[in-house]
Amino acid sequence: MLSDIERKVLCIVRNFSIMQGRTPTVRELMRKTGRSYHGILEVLDKLAEERYIEWSRKKPNEIVLIQSWETKWTYEKIRPYSS
Template identity: 60%
Template sequence: MLSDIERKVLRIIGNYSAGRRRMPTVDELCIKTGRDCGGIMEVLEVLAWEEYIEWDRMQPDKIVLLEAWERGVHHPWRAK
């Protein structure tokens, strides 16, 4: 189960992917969440570890979205 900040970052990444047809930068994630760069990097590491995204700390702005929704949570507005 993802923490609130992990879920929030995942939703921001998903919304950028769908709405803007690109991934957010680490700086944009910092602005949207109010977190510092180090905190966002930790969140991205967790999301990569949990296989929601592909991400490497050496290329922090290169994010590949694998899954935009948290697993195991029922979303009534989302088709099954």
């Protein structure tokens, strides 16, 4: 399950790519989230690890969106009704 900041960055990347026709740079993500450079890199690492984006620290401004929404849902077990 994604954290709030991971979900927020994924949403920004998706919306930015729709509106601008490209993905945002790390600096643009910093400006939109208020996070530091290092903080954004950590978030992008996690999103890449979870396969939401293709991204490498070697080329930090090259983000490829793979999946633009969170897929892992948690379901609570519901006890069956017993009479």
